[in-house]
Amino acid sequence: MYDIYEEIIDLTRRRGFIWPTSECYGSVAGFIDYGPLGAMLKRRVEDLWRSFYVYQEGYYEIECPTIAQESVFIGSGHVKEFADKMVQCPHCKEFLRADHIAEAHKTPNAQTMSSEILARTLMSLPCPSCEKIFGPVEVFGFNLMFKTAIGPGTQRTGYLRPETAQGMFTDFQRLLRFYRDKLPFGAVQIGKAYRNEISPRQGMIRLREFNQAEAEIFVHPMQKNHPEFSRYRDYIVPLYSMNEQNNGLSPKKHTMDAAVKTNIIANEYVAYYIALTHELLTKLGIKEERMRFRQHLRDEMAHYASDCWDAEIYSDRFGWVETVGIADRTDYDLNAHAKESGKEFKVFVPFDVPKTKKQLKISADMGKLGPLFKVKAKLIADALKDAIPGETSTRVIVEGEEYEVPNSLFSMKEEIIELRGEEVVPHVIEPSYGIDRMIYAVLECSYYEDEVEGETRKVLRLPARIAPVQVAVLPLMNKEGLDSLASELNSRLRSNAIFSVYDDSGAIGRRYRRHDEIGTPFAVTLDFDTIKDKTVTIRERDSMKQVRVNIDELETLIPGLIHDKIQFESLL
Ligand code: GAP
Numbered sequence: 132m133y134d135i136y137e138e139i140i141d142l143t144r145r146r147g148f149i150w151p152t153s154e155c156y157g158s159v160a161g162f163i164d165y166g167p168l169g170a171m172l173k174r175r176v177e178d179l180w181r182s183f184y185v186y187q188e189g190y191y192e193i194e195c196p197t198i199a200q201e202s203v204f205i206g207s208g209h210v211k212e213f214a215d216k217m218v219q220c221p222h223c224k225e226f227l228r229a230d231h232i233a234e235a236h237k238t239p240n241a242q243t244m245s246s247e248i249l250a251r252t253l254m255s256l257p258c259p260s261c262e263k264i265f266g267p268v269e270v271f272g273f274n275l276m277f278k279t280a281i282g283p284g285t286q287r288t289g290y291l292r293p294e295t296a297q298g299m300f301t302d303f304q305r306l307l308r309f310y311r312d313k314l315p316f317g318a319v320q321i322g323k324a325y326r327n328e329i330s331p332r333q334g335m336i337r338l339r340e341f342n343q344a345e346a347e348i349f350v351h352p353m354q355k356n357h358p359e360f361s362r363y364r365d366y367i368v369p370l371y372s373m374n375e376q377n378n379g380l381s382p383k384k385h386t387m388d389a390a391v392k393t394n395i396i397a398n399e400y401v402a403y404y405i406a407l408t409h410e411l412l413t414k415l416g417i418k419e420e421r422m423r424f425r426q427h428l429r430d431e432m433a434h435y436a437s438d439c440w441d442a443e444i445y446s447d448r449f450g451w452v453e454t455v456g457i458a459d460r461t462d463y464d465l466n467a468h469a470k471e472s473g474k475e476f477k478v479f480v481p482f483d484v485p486k487t488k489k490q491l492k493i494s495a496d497m498g499k500l501g502p503l504f505k506v507k508a509k510l511i512a513d514a515l516k517d518a519i520p521g522e523t524s525t526r527v528i529v530e531g532e533e534y535e536v537p538n539s540l541f542s543m544k545e546e547i548i549e550l551r552g553e554e555v556v557p558h559v560i561e562p563s564y565g566i567d568r569m570i571y572a573v574l575e576c577s578y579y580e581d582e583v584e585g586e587t588r589k590v591l592r593l594p595a596r597i598a599p600v601q602v603a604v605l606p607l608m609n610k611e612g613l614d615s616l617a618s619e620l621n622s623r624l625r626s627n628a629i630f631s632v633y634d635d636s637g638a639i640g641r642r643y644r645r646h647d648e649i650g651t652p653f654a655v656t657l658d659f660d661t662i663k664d665k666t667v668t669i670r671e672r673d674s675m676k677q678v679r680v681n682i683d684e685l686e687t688l689i690p691g692l693i694h695d696k697i698q699f700e701s702l703l
Contacts, residue, residue: 161339171599190317195298206471363406397438435463591650
């Protein structure tokens with residue numbers, strides 16, 4: 132039976148996009164190699180992401196280690212909380228993800244069920260591995276982080292990072308200085324993340340080592356209006372809100388402005404990055420009808436998040452796949468690291484106009500305090516400055532001990548003080564992209580088969596901007612000077628940062644098919660007219676139409692075509 136997934140996997144292996152890792156030893160589930168074309172495709176997808184987050188948004192990119200010391204993940208909560216629910220099949224002994232099994236059997240809310248209820252649900256279900264009914268089983272938490280030891284011996288525990296985000300939180304103070312102490316600011320990071328997934332059976336969708344592109348945008352907690360919101364105010368996106376999910380309705384299209392005004396989306400920042408993500412995914416070639424933005428349900432949303440949306444892409448094989456998460460994480464992460472590290476994660480925000488405030492000034496009478504509290508008197512006097520006075524006496528805590536100080540031992544005076552600003556813990560808006568899932572979606576959306584001259588033509592209709600090979604340079608024959616003209620053209624294109632490939636092997640039709648299959652958007656053919664009048668043909672992959680141009684025009688035409696500045700149709 133024809134299976135598009137198998138066709139794509141076959142193509143990606145044969146043509147050097149994606150390979151199973153360390154195949155000669157038997158590959159390991161959850162790990163893949165990007166082959167020559169895959170690595171190039173990945174780099175181009177990341178560069179498109181950069182064109183939005185670094186060039187458009189102006190957020191600088193940083194690079195942190197992929198291993199971090201244990202305290203980082205104690206602070207972030209991953210050591211305690213980052214676990215999936217696991218079950219071991221009593222028959223075949225395979226370890227499996229309990230909620231995924233329940234989900235596959237249409238159990239609602241399996242992801243948020245307690246271990247006890249999941250165990251009860253699994254009792255009557257078959258094991259996906261050996262197909263025997265589970266019967267009584269135990270469901271338990273399995274922490275997904277890979278643990279390691281830093282340095283010789285095992286004195287220092289480290290973990291491979293399960294997300295790139297934490298580096299941006301732990302670098303917060305340095306980033307704040309870099310951005311000259313002003314909110315809002317953002318940092319981005321593209322890199323590897325690691326999760327010891329329990330049973331990764333979905334190819335590139337669930338990996339143990341994968342690639343993330345994340346932005347952490349630090350904003351004033353009371354100012355969640357994006358300064359550039361007008362860019363996406365009227366942008367329309369299909370939203371699958373809590374309301375639609377709870378009432379069995381379909382996603383609805385909204386402008387970002389309407390979605391914020393009607394409180395479907397919590398604030399402009401979240402709406403802005405939903406629209407930006409939609410635009411970015413469209414540029415990657417993901418079709419409108421395969422995209423939706425699903426809001427997390429109340430019991431699915433992290434307790435600290437005030438709003439969270441997943442960009443989901445429809446896969447013929449896997450159904451709706453979460454590919455990007457966009458969340459308002461509030462001040463959770465910065466407070467958590469402040470608590471664990473004992474450092475301050477705050478920003479001083481000056482007021483436009485200084486404010487005044489009435490304040491009670493308490494001054495201790497050391498002559499009376501000294502004889503009563505002896506060595507602690509000075510500390511008690513300091514603590515009194517911030518105390519709230521009682522009716523006759525005032526309580527203060529010094530070095531963990533409580534002291535009751537009679538009000539007769541100090542004087543109180545109301546004074547007016549000037550406030551120049553306030554200290555705030557910023558909130559974090561986080562768009563988090565899974566690069567591998569994006570690449571899989573791109574491959575599935577761009578794969579086509581059509582018929583040319585009675586033969587099936589396999590085509591990857593990749594947007595020109597992300598195609599690994601951008602131009603195929605094809606001399607009609609490798610003689611009579613055509614080959615040297617073609618090699619010269621190839622070098623000229625490459626010296627202009629256009630990745631072209633010289634190919635003179637086989638009939639021209641075969642060469643076109645070879646390049647169609649790897650998504651090369653343009654093929655330049657040199658024939659005998661090229662020798663006479665310096666003209667060549669440019670063939671466009673999808674329409675297979677050809678246009679004749681002067682060879683010297685290619686250095687400007689090709690970049691224009693790749694970056695959508697020139698439409699191929701306009702050349703015809
Ligand atoms: N910092 C937030 C965060 O990491 P997440 O939803 O756990 O959020 C973000 O991950 C994205 O990373 C997901 O939307 C997905 O695209 C990708 N991702 C997560 N786990 C993955 C895995 N095991 N294999 C491949 N991609 C994964």
